[in-house]
Amino acid sequence: MSQKAECIAMLLAGGQGSRLGILTKNIAKPAVPYGGKYRIIDFPLSNCVNSGIYTVGVLTQYQPLELNDYIGNGAAWDLDRASGGVHILSPYQQIKGSEWYKGTANAIYQNINFIDRYDPEYVCILSGDHIYKMDYSKMLAFHKEKNADCTIAMLEVPWEEASRFGLMLVDDDGSITAFEEKPAVPSSNKASMGVYIFSWKKLREYLIADEADPNSSNDFGKNLIPAMHEAGERLFAYHFDGYWKDVGTIDSLWEANLDLLRPSVDLDLSDNEWRIYSKSPASPPHFVSSTAKVENSMMAEGCCIDGEIDYSVLFADVVVEEGAKVHSSIIMPGTVIKKGAVVQYAIVAENAVIESDAVVGEEPENVANRDDWGVAVVGAGVTVGTGAKVAPKAMAGEDVPAAK
Amino acid sequence: MIRGNEVLAIIHSNAYDEVIPELTNMRTMGSVPFGGRYRLIDFTLSNLVNAGISKVGVITKSNYQSLMDHLGTGKPWDLSRKRSGMYLLPPFGFAETGTFDNRIESLKGNMHFISRSKEEYVLIADCNVVTNFSIDELMKFHEKSNADISVVCKRGKTPALSNLMTYEIGEDSRVNSIAVGVPSDDADYSLNIFFMKKALLERLINEAYAMHKTSIGMDVFQANVKNLRICAMRTDDFVVSIDSLATYYSANMMLLDSANRNSLFNKNRPVYTKVRDDMPALYAIDSSVTNSLVSDGCEIKGEVDRSVLGRSVKVEKGAVVKNCVIMQDCFIGAGAHIENVIFDKDVVIKPGKTLVGADDFPIYVGKRIVI
Numbered sequence: 001m002s003q004k005a006e007c008i009a010m011l012l013a014g015g016q017g018s019r020l021g022i023l024t025k026n027i028a029k030p031a032v033p034y035g036g037k038y039r040i041i042d043f044p045l046s047n048c049v050n051s052g053i054y055t056v057g058v059l060t061q062y063q064p065l066e067l068n069d070y071i072g073n074g075a076a077w078d079l080d081r082a083s084g085g086v087h088i089l090s091p092y093q094q095i096k097g098s099e100w101y102k103g104t105a106n107a108i109y110q111n112i113n114f115i116d117r118y119d120p121e122y123v124c125i126l127s128g129d130h131i132y133k134m135d136y137s138k139m140l141a142f143h144k145e146k147n148a149d150c151t152i153a154m155l156e157v158p159w160e161e162a163s164r165f166g167l168m169l170v171d172d173d174g175s176i177t178a179f180e181e182k183p184a185v186p187s188s189n190k191a192s193m194g195v196y197i198f199s200w201k202k203l204r205e206y207l208i209a210d211e212a213d214p215n216s217s218n219d220f221g222k223n224l225i226p227a228m229h230e231a232g233e234r235l236f237a238y239h240f241d242g243y244w245k246d247v248g249t250i251d252s253l254w255e256a257n258l259d260l261l262r263p264s265v266d267l268d269l270s271d272n273e274w275r276i277y278s279k280s281p282a283s284p285p286h287f288v289s290s291t292a293k294v295e296n297s298m299m300a301e302g303c304c305i306d307g308e309i310d311y312s313v314l315f316a317d318v319v320v321e322e323g324a325k326v327h328s329s330i331i332m333p334g335t336v337i338k339k340g341a342v343v344q345y346a347i348v349a350e351n352a353v354i355e356s357d358a359v360v361g362e363e364p365e366n367v368a369n370r371d372d373w374g375v376a377v378v379g380a381g382v383t384v385g386t387g388a389k390v391a392p393k394a395m396a397g398e399d400v401p402a403a404k
Numbered sequence: 405m406i407r408g409n410e411v412l413a414i415i416h417s418n419a420y421d422e423v424i425p426e427l428t429n430m431r432t433m434g435s436v437p438f439g440g441r442y443r444l445i446d447f448t449l450s451n452l453v454n455a456g457i458s459k460v461g462v463i464t465k466s467n468y469q470s471l472m473d474h475l476g477t478g479k480p481w482d483l484s485r486k487r488s489g490m491y492l493l494p495p496f497g498f499a500e501t502g503t504f505d506n507r508i509e510s511l512k513g514n515m516h517f518i519s520r521s522k523e524e525y526v527l528i529a530d531c532n533v534v535t536n537f538s539i540d541e542l543m544k545f546h547e548k549s550n551a552d553i554s555v556v557c558k559r560g561k562t563p564a565l566s567n568l569m570t571y572e573i574g575e576d577s578r579v580n581s582i583a584v585g586v587p588s589d590d591a592d593y594s595l596n597i598f599f600m601k602k603a604l605l606e607r608l609i610n611e612a613y614a615m616h617k618t619s620i621g622m623d624v625f626q627a628n629v630k631n632l633r634i635c636a637m638r639t640d641d642f643v644v645s646i647d648s649l650a651t652y653y654s655a656n657m658m659l660l661d662s663a664n665r666n667s668l669f670n671k672n673r674p675v676y677t678k679v680r681d682d683m684p685a686l687y688a689i690d691s692s693v694t695n696s697l698v699s700d701g702c703e704i705k706g707e708v709d710r711s712v713l714g715r716s717v718k719v720e721k722g723a724v725v726k727n728c729v730i731m732q733d734c735f736i737g738a739g740a741h742i743e744n745v746i747f748d749k750d751v752v753i754k755p756g757k758t759l760v761g762a763d764d765f766p767i768y769v770g771k772r773i774v775i
Contacts, residue, residue: 036684037700075479076679261686269683270701270716277681282674285440285699285713286685287665294693300684301441301700304662313684 003083005055005118007140007197009048010111012104013041013128014061019249022379022397023349028060030128031067032253033332033350035260035269036300036313038278039070040247043133044126045077045086046276051136053124055084057114059107061091061100076279089114103218109207115200123203125196125220131256132193132244133267133274139238140197146174149202149233150225153195155240165191166221168237176235179226190237193244196220202233243267254347254375257313257330261296281316281333291322300333307337321356329361332380341384345373345392349380355402358384362392406543408456409488412523412602415448416510418465419530419596420565423647426768427748431470434462434531436652437731437749439659439668440699440712443474444531444646446677447668449481449490454673455539457527459488461517463510465495465503474678481676493517507620511605512613519606526602532565533595534655535643536670542637546599549577551635553604553625556597558639561589563647569594569621571636579634584621592636595645604632642667653746653766656712656729660695682715690721699732706736720755727763745769 017029024032030041041058048056056079060067073079074086089111091100101107108115108125115123122143124136134153143151154168167188169178180186206224210216216223229235243266247253259265269276283302288294292305299309302317307324315333320326324341334351337343341354346361354360361376374393384390385402417434427436434445445462452460460483464471471492477483478490493514495503504510511518511528518526527539537556546554557571567584570591574580583591608624617623625634642664644655658664669675682701687693693708701716706723714732719725722739729746736742737755744761748771753759757775761767769775 270703275681276683280679280681282676284665284669284675285697287660287662287697288693288695290695292694294687295691296689297687298684299687299698309687315684 002117005084005120007053007122007124007136008055008057008084008115008118008120009044009053009124009126009136010057010059010108010115011041011044011048011126011128012107013058013067014064014101014107015127015129016062017129017248020253021250021395022377023250023253023347024063025379025397026063027066028062028064028128029248031070032247033315034131034247034253035257035276036298036315037280038276040131041067041071041128042077042276042278043131044128045071045074045079046274047132047134047136048124048126049077049079049277050274051134051140053136054079054081055118055120056086057089057111058086058128059089059101059111061107064088064090070279072279077277084118087114103223104220105207105210105216105224106218108203109211109218112204112207115204120200123198123200125198127194129248130194130244130246131267132240132242133271133276134195134240134242134244135274136195136197139195139240142174142238143197143199143236146236147234148197148236149199150228151197151236151238152176152225153193153240154190154237155193155242155244156189157191159186159189162186162189162191167191170237174236174238176229176237179229181221192221193240196225197238202228250347250375250377254330254345258311258328260298260313261311283316289322292320315350324354324356346376346378346390348378349382351381352378353383354378355384355386355388357387358389358400360384360390360396364392367392406525406547408452408539408543409458410523411455411457411459411525411527411539411543411599412518412521413452413457413460413527413529414511414514414518415445415452415460415462416507416528416530416596417445417462417468417471419507420532420647421465421467423532423565424649424652426649426770427652428467430467430771432464432466432468432531433646435468435471435474436531437714438534438652439656440697440714442675442677444534445471445474446675447534447536448529448531449483450673450675451529451535451537451539452527453481453483453676455543457539458483458485459491459521459523461491461493461514463493463514465510468492468494476678480678491517506618508609508612508617508624511609511620515606515609518602521602523602526600526605528596528598528605530596532646533597533643534646534668535595535639535641536668536673536675537597537639537641537643538673542597542599545577545635545637549635550633551577552600552632553634554599555579555625555634555636556595556639557592557636558595558643558645559590559592562587562591562593563645563651565645565647567619567621569625573636573638577635577637579629579636582621582626582629582634584619584626592638593645595639595643649746649768650765653729657710657727659697659712660710680715688721691719701732706738714749727766729766748773751775 013030079086167180286303300316306322307320310327338356340357367373387403421428483490685702688705705721706719711728720738726743
């Protein structure tokens, strides 16, 4: 038996993030790099420790190698602890056989034993898909104050985008009266952030009931929470206003990175009171040479810049040679961009090589049909040959031969 | 073949503190910030762990708060361990140790720790030598040359360090004679890296101490140059032996040269340091940075040329920073102009102020000073 914890967190990190295409070919979505030195999962993990939650179960399933390796013993987030700390929870064999995590609720169901070890009053369910800074302890205080069975974090989204989200109708006291899942005509703009706090006793009951229901797809949003709602349990919405972004698509990942360069965006990563922790590479400070020009960009350590950088985010150990141009792009660790190459409106994954005079991506103005335009993507380890082109919206998952 | 786990390392964190009194007023040589994100001891420690050495004693004398703060449990260097790891050796650590005035006394004072260690070999190093040096190669050299003591040296102008040894090297790398404290424009000068059997060190130090000897150079090395086989290994790597504020400054500036950087930041032998979890550096619209090393957490809105910036340095709009070494958390106000200066940590220069040092004599501004 482990030491009792008031609240523990379960982080759903098993998703593939299929809409990120080749970026998640070999890594799970939460391990996708973000913001120059982070990975998406750094945000919920850092939020946990900053909120005083020191026991975190990370549920992995899809391509867990890199994610497991990254989390390690949790030391980067101060989660290497004698009591609690971070635990990787993968699907496992049981006496009645083995099965994959069938849905979000099933993933938690399969780890009831893990949660019971800590005998918590509350369980916070998180996902590894979003970029945001949030104090879960305030949400927990709200949950207690309302004597809720389940509290769902909610933020108000622009009405025109509301139909993309799971929405809630909320009473003045904060109680949830109805749910709408991605409706064509939304009657609310209060969207769920995928952050839940449950009273563990209640959640445990519903997980067991949900598992027993053969018609259920074992999902929190589709099955378990609606079941609680129908049964008249106390469901509340906790209002969050701050930066929150789902980075589930290429475009949103690209945008969310460049958001860091916009002073108006409310996501301050230099805030000492709410640090975002990550595993740091042992690289020297980056070097910007006399031929370089760097403007309006974010750059991590180990980079070596001789070319031009504008409106871009460069991760650690990126090399940009003289005469190369990078703008409006995200360049992940270890990538080399050679002489005269142009990378624009693009995401280039780790350890790629853009040979000289290659062109990746295109300015939207230069594309006749706007629907043909999109962010170009170069996969991890891919070489784009000398003078080759990667069209806008294209995904180069394999080496691109040099132009003849 | 000698393996790293057969070696005990002893680092003198305070050696030569007196050559840069400005920087060591509040800290040890080992905790002097260098190269943007490092402290000098990082290079020594990384050299050790990159050769698989996992037992390290760090001898301290005074002002070691900042060093303890930096080293913590030794985790960034993988030296926080159940077996071996890092040991801080402050004065008065054992009943018989007090403070010390020379290396013989300091080693004697920690003989308890040295004798008790099970490693067969011992390596001794200082912190004022900035280099990425392969101790693996040194261990191979030691075996190949069948030496009793192996020492590491660099060819060139001798640094202005008191009692520094210079070697006259004969055939088979054997040191034939040793001069102590003799300046020269071209000599094989000691980097104060010594490698030998631990039992030999114990014998040499115990003998010298019993005879009330005070100079390790004269009374241990020079006195034994005939009876012991002392062999010197020359290094061609980037090496700066810091002997003054001017060399501290120029050593930082030398990192703006890519050949020096490639040698010091050898990809196969990374330099580890304490992690601060700063965000990556931010460059604003209209910022201009050329020929500079920039650390995480910096926010640059102004102009920076030929400078080394520590972590979280803020350069406001219209400010000009030229030929400067700026340590962490400094603030350069809007329109301020600084040239040829060294800013210690947390210095603030208010908007519009100007501070220009001579190009061969940088101005030093102490920790937390507001201009």
